[in-house]
Amino acid sequence: MTDLSYSPFDFSSELAPGQKLKAGDLDFYALLRRQSSEGKLYFNQQRAVLFDVAAIGTLRKQLLSIMGPEAVTGVLLRFGYTHGYQDAEILYQNHSWASDEDWLAAGPALHSLAGVVKVETQQLEFNRDTGVFYMQGVWHHSFEAEEHLRLFGPSDRPVCATLAGYASGYASRFFGQNLLAIETTCVGMGHSHCTWEIKPVAEWGPKGQEYLHLLERSSGALNEQLSMISSFVQTSRVVLFRWQAAPGWPVEYVSDNVVQFNLDPKKLRAAGFLYKSIIHPLDHELVEQAAWTNMENRVDHFSYDYRIIDDAGQIRWLSTHVSAQRNPQGQVTHYIGLNLDITHRKEIEERLHRLSIAVEQSANTVVITDTNGYIEYANPRFEETTGYTLQEAIGQHTRLLKSGETSSEEYKRMWQNISAGQEWRGEFHNKKKNGELYWEKALISPIKNERGEITHFLAVKEEITAQRQAELALARRITEMEIVSKVGAAASTLLDVSELLDTVVNLTRDSFDLYHVNVFLVDEPGNTLVLAAGSGDVGRQMVESGLQIPYLDDKSLIAQVARSQQGRIIYHTKAQPDYQPDPLLPLTASEMVIPIAAGNTLFGVLNVQSEAEAHFVSDDLQVYTTLTNQIAVAIRNARLYENATQAQHEAEARLRETQILQQLTQALAGVQHAREVIDTFLSSCTRLLGFDFVIFSLVDDTEQRVKAVAGVNVSDDHLKRANHPLSSSDIMADIIRSGKTEIISGWDPRFDVTIFESEHMANWGMRVFMPIALRGNNVGLIEVGFKDNPGEKQQEYQLRLLQSLVNQTAVALESARRYDAIENAARREQLLRQASAKIRSSADVNSVLRVAAQEVGRALGRPAFVQLSQKDNGHKKDE
Numbered sequence: 001m002t003d004l005s006y007s008p009f010d011f012s013s014e015l016a017p018g019q020k021l022k023a024g025d026l027d028f029y030a031l032l033r034r035q036s037s038e039g040k041l042y043f044n045q046q047r048a049v050l051f052d053v054a055a056i057g058t059l060r061k062q063l064l065s066i067m068g069p070e071a072v073t074g075v076l077l078r079f080g081y082t083h084g085y086q087d088a089e090i091l092y093q094n095h096s097w098a099s100d101e102d103w104l105a106a107g108p109a110l111h112s113l114a115g116v117v118k119v120e121t122q123q124l125e126f127n128r129d130t131g132v133f134y135m136q137g138v139w140h141h142s143f144e145a146e147e148h149l150r151l152f153g154p155s156d157r158p159v160c161a162t163l164a165g166y167a168s169g170y171a172s173r174f175f176g177q178n179l180l181a182i183e184t185t186c187v188g189m190g191h192s193h194c195t196w197e198i199k200p201v202a203e204w205g206p207k208g209q210e211y212l213h214l215l216e217r218s219s220g221a222l223n224e225q226l227s228m229i230s231s232f233v234q235t236s237r238v239v240l241f242r243w244q245a246a247p248g249w250p251v252e253y254v255s256d257n258v259v260q261f262n263l264d265p266k267k268l269r270a271a272g273f274l275y276k277s278i279i280h281p282l283d284h285e286l287v288e289q290a291a292w293t294n295m296e297n298r299v300d301h302f303s304y305d306y307r308i309i310d311d312a313g314q315i316r317w318l319s320t321h322v323s324a325q326r327n328p329q330g331q332v333t334h335y336i337g338l339n340l341d342i343t344h345r346k347e348i349e350e351r352l353h354r355l356s357i358a359v360e361q362s363a364n365t366v367v368i369t370d371t372n373g374y375i376e377y378a379n380p381r382f383e384e385t386t387g388y389t390l391q392e393a394i395g396q397h398t399r400l401l402k403s404g405e406t407s408s409e410e411y412k413r414m415w416q417n418i419s420a421g422q423e424w425r426g427e428f429h430n431k432k433k434n435g436e437l438y439w440e441k442a443l444i445s446p447i448k449n450e451r452g453e454i455t456h457f458l459a460v461k462e463e464i465t466a467q468r469q470a471e472l473a474l475a476r477r478i479t480e481m482e483i484v485s486k487v488g489a490a491a492s493t494l495l496d497v498s499e500l501l502d503t504v505v506n507l508t509r510d511s512f513d514l515y516h517v518n519v520f521l522v523d524e525p526g527n528t529l530v531l532a533a534g535s536g537d538v539g540r541q542m543v544e545s546g547l548q549i550p551y552l553d554d555k556s557l558i559a560q561v562a563r564s565q566q567g568r569i570i571y572h573t574k575a576q577p578d579y580q581p582d583p584l585l586p587l588t589a590s591e592m593v594i595p596i597a598a599g600n601t602l603f604g605v606l607n608v609q610s611e612a613e614a615h616f617v618s619d620d621l622q623v624y625t626t627l628t629n630q631i632a633v634a635i636r637n638a639r640l641y642e643n644a645t646q647a648q649h650e651a652e653a654r655l656r657e658t659q660i661l662q663q664l665t666q667a668l669a670g671v672q673h674a675r676e677v678i679d680t681f682l683s684s685c686t687r688l689l690g691f692d693f694v695i696f697s698l699v700d701d702t703e704q705r706v707k708a709v710a711g712v713n714v715s716d717d718h719l720k721r722a723n724h725p726l727s728s729s730d731i732m733a734d735i736i737r738s739g740k741t742e743i744i745s746g747w748d749p750r751f752d753v754t755i756f757e758s759e760h761m762a763n764w765g766m767r768v769f770m771p772i773a774l775r776g777n778n779v780g781l782i783e784v785g786f787k788d789n790p791g792e793k794q795q796e797y798q799l800r801l802l803q804s805l806v807n808q809t810a811v812a813l814e815s816a817r818r819y820d821a822i823e824n825a826a827r828r829e830q831l832l833r834q835a836s837a838k839i840r841s842s843a844d845v846n847s848v849l850r851v852a853a854q855e856v857g858r859a860l861g862r863p864a865f866v867q868l869s870q871k872d873n874g875h876k877k878d879e
Contacts (some may be wrong), residue, residue: 508535
């Protein structure tokens with residue numbers, strides 16, 4: 001067996017978070033530590049040794065015979081006091097107590113757990129502020145009383161000095177004042193119980209001074225007593241030293257049996273001999289530091305191991321238990337050391353240590369179990385491999401690692417072999433603490449004692465997960481890369497981004513057997529990630545919902561990957577505290593997000609999800625990154641194609657616009673009259689621009705009205721009703737006033753309700769109202785739109801062409817109006833000349849008037865009359 005640090009229980013770990021410790025929570029096994037390889041035992045964090053009570057009684061008897069009752073009582077009181085004071089300090093420093101009462105009760109509890117005595121507290125009262133302290137109770141089964149009766153019979157004074165000293169020391173540290181415990185009745189005196197009281201020293205009076213004197217008694221004559229004691233230890237392996245607490249530690253006493261260390265006792269006893277001179281130079285600092293630290297911390301009993309050099313120059317190992325002696329002022333004046341030669345043990349320990357290091361540092365897992373399979377030891381490699389700490393594993397059955405992947409028949413064959421004393425070799429598919437599966441190649445051997453009985457099993461195991469996974473990964477990667485190539489090839493053939501992404505997400509989901517796949521693209525401003533495609537019906541619903549994620553969203557995994565452009569895997573989504581599940585995808589158990597980028601350009605991210613936990617592994621990032629690289633190239637090519645196609649369409653549109661304008665210019669260039677200009681405009685709107693209907697309206701400045709003068713595909717009644725004062729709220733008048741172009745669908749409050757209802761315009765498509773401007777004045781407006789296709793929308797190029805057409809028509813209309821005015825003026829002038837000539841050729845007045853009426857009527861195109869009147873006695877007379 002290698003060194004074993006053993007602690008099967010930890011009472012602190014059983015407490016709820018924030019819960020304080022109570023005295024009743026103390027547990028013997030939780031306080032016990034042992035290091036078998038070091039030959040050390042620790043109880044309550046202090047090194048302890050086990051002696052049977054009879055041996056301690058024998059020691060007590062020897063001390064009494066050598067030192068006398070009073071001196072022994074003083075020694076035992078001081079021994080108990082130091083022990084109790086130190087226990088109180090350790091319990092205070094290392095635990096958080098539920099109450100002061102629990103801290104105080106912990107001392108008696110320790111004594112009970114250690115088998116020293118059972119303590120029953122019958123009365124307790126204390127107040128730190130007022131200095132009041134009183135405690136009274138009973139000691140049951142005191143080992144001191146029982147041994148005294150066995151060896152000496154009844155005593156005339158209390159004999160439980162160690163218990164009284166312990167109670168005094170513990171209570172004094174607890175209360176922060178000097179308290180004194182005195183045994184008032186004692187079984188060793190023939191009483192039925194050992195009873196005791198604890199209170200401040202001053203309250204005990206003369207009786208307290210007697211005990212206080214024993215506690216503070218000087219050890220001036222101790223050398224003589226030690227000499228007497230040494231006769232008791234001469235035949236033992238323990239060597240007794242006493243040295244001063246001064247530089248170099250001058251030796252004052254050493255027992256004669258020091259010769260077993262190959263040291264001359266006369267030399268050691270010589271005046272001025274320093275104990276430090278025999279200590280190995282490399283251990284000087286260790287020994288000095290141990291003495292200094294314990295002295296500063298008022299720890300008067302401590303142990304340590306170190307090397308010395310004997311008279312032959314050989315190195316020996318000593319284990320020393322040191323007791324410090326203090327003067328009444330509390331200063332350490334001397335040290336008494338009980339030294340044991342442990343050189344042979346150290347050599348064994350060194351060999352075991354080398355073996356232990358080999359096992360501890362082994363690249364293979366080493367586990368030792370009892371015959372039932374419960375783990376007693378595991379090396380650090382076990383923790384690295386399984387994820388279980390050694391504290392978690394010790395005491396657990398090896399089935400802790402069972403994954404269910406190894407057959408029960410294999411386990412059965414293994415137990416049959418090793419139980420029969422044979423080795424077993426095989427492989428396990430085990431499970432780590434985090435649920436991850438791994439493979440191990442194992443050699444399990446029985447460990448037998450000197451009688452050939454199997455006491456333990458030794459397992460040496462080598463993890464071969466990487467080897468197994470490499471084999472599986474190779475096959476998997478070949479398949480995955482074939483899938484990637486398939487998806488990439490499909491994507492590269494598509495030039496429409498939407499179709500491309502729909503194909504990618506569905507093909508990826510089906511080929512990789514995934515739960516869901518979607519793609520988010522970065523919008524043009526670069527501040528939002530927009531869901532562009534999703535697999536299956538759920539994906540279509542998500543896209544139709546317009547799902548978007550802010551680029552700077554710190555909580556979104558999608559946004560995090562987009563910003564870092566580093567792929568991420570979520571092995572267990574439910575274990576992520578900040579994971580944001582989608583209600584449409586409730587079965588997502590693991591997820592991976594990979595950036596879609598080409599060079600320095602980020603197009604978006606690919607999100608793949610699985611219903612299985614830990615479905616994705618780190619190597620998948622490389623596979624899917626290869627896929628996203630191909631997707632990025634396909635997106636870039638599709639967008640380049642779209643841009644090129646759009647540019648081509650725009651060029652074609654511009655060419656078409658130019659051709660239409662040329663046709664319009666040519667058409668307008670051939671007309672001279674206003675009506676012809678209007679007819680040409682109406683024809684161009686329907687024939688060249690594709691509108692369903694056109695209404696041409698002009699402003700009548702004389703009547704201050706706007707009137708429809710012509711139209712296409714509208715009724716005469718509609719044209720007749722489209723006649724409104726410029727001051728009205730009708731849309732025609734509003735457009736003349738505002739000079740703005742408006743596009744309207746459906747009803748508008750400015751419409752003429754009669755026309756709207758009679759023409760059933762609620763079913764018409766969009767209508768465009770555009771003013772006709774000439775030198776800054778709105779001289780009319782046009783109304784165009786779609787009548788037969790309600791869903792048709794105005795195209796941008798149509799509006800541009802319409803505006804150009806209106807502008808050219810306005811100029812042409814003004815020129816035509818001028819031409820018509822000039823032509824009319826010339827025609828009237830000619831008619832006047834013709835009328836004048838006929839009038840001049842008339843013979844009388846009546847002929848003149850008749851000719852004048854006829855010519856004027858001909859010029860005006862309607863009948864004309866001439867009316868004459870004369871005065872008669874101051875009145876007109878019609879003729």
